Amino acid sequence: MKAAIAKAILVLATLAASVTAFAQAERENPAPRLTTNEVEIVEALRPGALAIDDPVAVFAYVLGQLPIACRSIRPRIITTFVSSTAE
Numbered sequence: 001m002k003a004a005i006a007k008a009i010l011v012l013a014t015l016a017a018s019v020t021a022f023a024q025a026e027r028e029n030p031a032p033r034l035t036t037n038e039v040e041i042v043e044a045l046r047p048g049a050l051a052i053d054d055p056v057a058v059f060a061y062v063l064g065q066l067p068i069a070c071r072s073i074r075p076r077i078i079t080t081f082v083s084s085t086a087e
Contacts, residue, residue, distance in 0.1 A: 051057045063070075 050061055
């Protein structure tokens with residue numbers, strides 16, 4: 001009985017040492033991170049509602065995506081762009 005307990009303790013100690021060594025190796029050399037970019041692919045493949053044949057609409061959309069700090073100049077740019085394309 002004592003031999004079986006000693007053997008079980010030895011097996012558990014070996015297992016604990018193996019787990020500790022594996023964890024240490026994983027911290028030193030982590031596996032590379034896998035990124036699928038699935039969200040970006042789905043977004044790129046969905047049909048858009050933007051009229052790409054209308055340059056003013058495209059320009060307004062692009063300017064609308066700019067940060068708020070840039071949007072204050074948007075009306076002047078669109079007005080300038082529309083007047084230059086109308087000529």
